[in-house]
Amino acid sequence: MRTVHPMPDQSTVTPLRPPLVTVDKLTVDMPLGRSGSSVRIVDGVDFSIGVGERVALVGESGSGKSLTARALMRLDRLAKLSGRVDFDGTDLLKLSDRDMGKLRGSSIAMVFQDPMSFLDPLMTIGDQVAETLRIRGIGKAEARKRALAVLDELGVDRAAERLDAYPHEFSGGMRQRVVLAMALVGEPRLLIADEPTTALDVRVQDQVLDLLDDVSTRRGLAVLFITHDLGVVAGFAERVMVMYSGRIVEDGEVASVFAKPSHPYTQGLIKAVPRIDQDLNTLYAIPGAPPPPLARPSGCPFHPRCDQRFERCDKDLPSLLPVGLSRVACHLLDGHQHDGKGA
Amino acid sequence: MLMSIDSISKSYNAFPNPPAKVLHDVTLNVDTGEAIGLVGESGSGKSTIAKCMLALIKPEEGAITYDGIDVIHAKGEDLRRFRREVQMVFQDPYGSLNPRMTVEELIGEGLLIHKLEPTAAARRARVAEMMEMVGLNPNDMDRYTRSFSGGQRQRIAIARALVIRPRILVCDEPVAALDVSVQAQVINLLQDMQKKLNLAIVFVAHDLAVVRHLCEKIVVLHKGKVVEQGTREQIFDNPQMPYTQALLAAVPVPDPVVGRARRAARRLETAN
Numbered sequence: 001m002r003t004v005h006p007m008p009d010q011s012t013v014t015p016l017r018p019p020l021v022t023v024d025k026l027t028v029d030m031p032l033g034r035s036g037s038s039v040r041i042v043d044g045v046d047f048s049i050g051v052g053e054r055v056a057l058v059g060e061s062g063s064g065k066s067l068t069a070r071a072l073m074r075l076d077r078l079a080k081l082s083g084r085v086d087f088d089g090t091d092l093l094k095l096s097d098r099d100m101g102k103l104r105g106s107s108i109a110m111v112f113q114d115p116m117s118f119l120d121p122l123m124t125i126g127d128q129v130a131e132t133l134r135i136r137g138i139g140k141a142e143a144r145k146r147a148l149a150v151l152d153e154l155g156v157d158r159a160a161e162r163l164d165a166y167p168h169e170f171s172g173g174m175r176q177r178v179v180l181a182m183a184l185v186g187e188p189r190l191l192i193a194d195e196p197t198t199a200l201d202v203r204v205q206d207q208v209l210d211l212l213d214d215v216s217t218r219r220g221l222a223v224l225f226i227t228h229d230l231g232v233v234a235g236f237a238e239r240v241m242v243m244y245s246g247r248i249v250e251d252g253e254v255a256s257v258f259a260k261p262s263h264p265y266t267q268g269l270i271k272a273v274p275r276i277d278q279d280l281n282t283l284y285a286i287p288g289a290p291p292p293p294l295a296r297p298s299g300c301p302f303h304p305r306c307d308q309r310f311e312r313c314d315k316d317l318p319s320l321l322p323v324g325l326s327r328v329a330c331h332l333l334d335g336h337q338h339d340g341k342g343a
Numbered sequence: 344m345l346m347s348i349d350s351i352s353k354s355y356n357a358f359p360n361p362p363a364k365v366l367h368d369v370t371l372n373v374d375t376g377e378a379i380g381l382v383g384e385s386g387s388g389k390s391t392i393a394k395c396m397l398a399l400i401k402p403e404e405g406a407i408t409y410d411g412i413d414v415i416h417a418k419g420e421d422l423r424r425f426r427r428e429v430q431m432v433f434q435d436p437y438g439s440l441n442p443r444m445t446v447e448e449l450i451g452e453g454l455l456i457h458k459l460e461p462t463a464a465a466r467r468a469r470v471a472e473m474m475e476m477v478g479l480n481p482n483d484m485d486r487y488t489r490s491f492s493g494g495q496r497q498r499i500a501i502a503r504a505l506v507i508r509p510r511i512l513v514c515d516e517p518v519a520a521l522d523v524s525v526q527a528q529v530i531n532l533l534q535d536m537q538k539k540l541n542l543a544i545v546f547v548a549h550d551l552a553v554v555r556h557l558c559e560k561i562v563v564l565h566k567g568k569v570v571e572q573g574t575r576e577q578i579f580d581n582p583q584m585p586y587t588q589a590l591l592a593a594v595p596v597p598d599p600v601v602g603r604a605r606r607a608a609r610r611l612e613t614a615n
Contacts, residue, residue: 060522172385201384201549206593210610228523231552231595235602255599265524272527274556276579276594277601282534283556285527289492305524 017050019086020189020222021072026083028067030076038080039293041067043246046320049190052220056233056254058269059243060290065226068243069192072224073108074100088189105132109183113195115175119167125151125178126163132186150181154211173204177211184215191216194226209236230273234258242266245291245301252326262328264306300331308332345510345543346373346396346414346429351405353391365391366402366567373511378537378544380558382551384590388567389547393515396545397431398422410510427457430504434516436496440488446499447484450474453507473502476539477532494525498532505536512536513545518553530557551594555579563587 028042042064049055059065071081074092085092087107092100112118120128129150130143138146144163151159154177167175176196183191193212197205213236216223225237233240233254240257242250242265250263261267271284288305291297297304303313312331320329348371354362366388373379373396381389394400395407398414407414409429412421430453433439440449450470453459460466471481477498488496497517504512514533518526534557537544548554554561561578563570563586571584582588592609596602 060524202593203589230597231602234597234599235595235606258599269523270597272524273597274552275596276552276555276591277596280556283527283531285531286524289494289525290522
């Protein structure tokens with residue numbers, strides 16, 4: 001059943017499930033050295049994630065996708081955040097550091113790209129997985145029992161014996177399972193996964209994706225999956241948000257975005273990826289490169305690379321507006337210009 | 344046949360453990376003008392083969408022959424010709440270009456070393472020609488690499504390798520560090536150069552979709568052994584070995600309908 005929640009902005013795509021997180025006009029400014037000036041990396045993003053929904057956040061380096069996700073957990077101390085991040089009725093940006101700390105791990109948890117640098121080489125796997133619970137005052141025996149249960153759930157063979165093993169005794173895929181176990185042991189409702197499979201070989205990546213898929217379904221866990229790999233998005237996510245130069249340019253159901261991408265950047269990205277199941281003579285290549293945050297072009301940040309630009313594009317910044325069931329930030333789709341152009 | 348690699352084996356020192364054998368009896372050939380892809384997971388030995396082909400390391404057993412030169416024992420003029428005719432492009436265009444050299448110095452360095460263009464003016468003209476060929480603006484010749492994006496740097500690296508007219512270009516993951524929207528530009532450039540210059544390209548990559556796009560011949564490696572080799576059609580449309588089949592099946596497809604069907608089929612198979 002769809003429950004009615006106050007939505008901060010009508011332009012947000014209403015998820016099919018009640019929203020768990022609603023982000024409103026989020027900006028992230030990062031300081032530039034010690035100069036006192038800062039640069040805006042995330043430039044006003046709005047979105048929501050439903051309970052148990054799997055959303056992919058796609059973008060290239062510097063697009064702001066990682067900082068957006070990290071802002072939900074307030075991980076970057078130096079970042080200046082503004083806007084609203086509503087998690088189950090609480091504005092996370094207004095919480096005290098202490099209260100935010102309590103939320104991390106128990107309500108929102110995160111996994112990162114490189115499992116080896118995330119794990120402490122001098123601590124056993126069991127202690128690392130149990131740590132989240134121990135910090136919350138749960139007794140040693142109980143924490144160990146729950147750590148074991150999660151490792152079991154994630155398909156770590158002979159988990160009971162391996163609680164006392166060290167990270168170096170594990171393969172890359174197994175380490176990523178341990179990192180996942182650390183994130184899931186506190187029973188969060190939202191898991192943020194920042195390129196969790198990028199460093200893995202394809203066969204291992206595939207296993208980890210299956211695992212995430214199962215856990216998310218079984219637990220009703222919402223997942224925000226950050227990636228640059230459209231193949232992973234297509235196989236795993238229900239909804240995809242495409243970021244470019246600090247803003248969301250397209251947000252919609254995976255099936256419809258891949259079948260009929262609306263934003264020229266999304267169209268280009270999909271055409272630019274070679275496919276294992278197809279032969280092509282020449283790949284479509286988007287000209288140029290993404291702009292650095294300090295040198296964003298005027299108007300639509302994509303216009304210098306866009307093959308469908310017209311007069312308005314270098315003057316006005318397009319806002320993210322509903323187009324069918326999606327949201328798109330492109331002047332081509334504004335008002336009378338709207339002709340539902342697809343790839 | 345331009346280069347032949349005949350049952351080479353290579354071990355790395357792993358003291359105090361016994362040496363780790365990373366290549367077992369690898370045999371493959373590179374023909375003039377063909378693009379050949381070396382694919383496999385991490386630890387499969389694909390980069391080690393590339394280093395052997397460049398004579399950066401020497402295998403303990405087997406032989407490598409390039410156009411009549413015994414690469415492993417080459418000296419003097421033979422070695423110089425080999426070094427000129429077999430060039431490389433690395434993965435990381437940030438780490439592989441000296442930040443204190445201008446683009447002209449970087450691209451022209453090979454011409455100086457191999458004494459190919461006698462005068463500074465001739466070298467400069469050749470550098471300009473190369474820059475144009477790879478899609479860079481020759482007016483940027485006096486700039487340093489820090490002001491270039493990753494994709495442009497990789498173009499500089501490709502121009503630097505091609506300026507001395509090699510016959511084989513060995514590329515180790517040349518697009519892995521690039522953004523998705525820029526990858527396609529560099530892949531198209533390599534394809535273009537291969538055709539225009541009748542260049543053989545040895546392409547080392549973990550991304551099988553990119554390899555399918557670029558390479559006519561594929562060598563699949565696993566744990567230092569050649570599992571299977573063949574044409575693009577043989578490997579991708581009709582793989583014979585279970586390892587190749589599993590590897591190909593695991594590659595995600597950027598299409599929700601096809602991608603999900605592939606994953607469902609695979610999970611069913613593993614369940615049985």
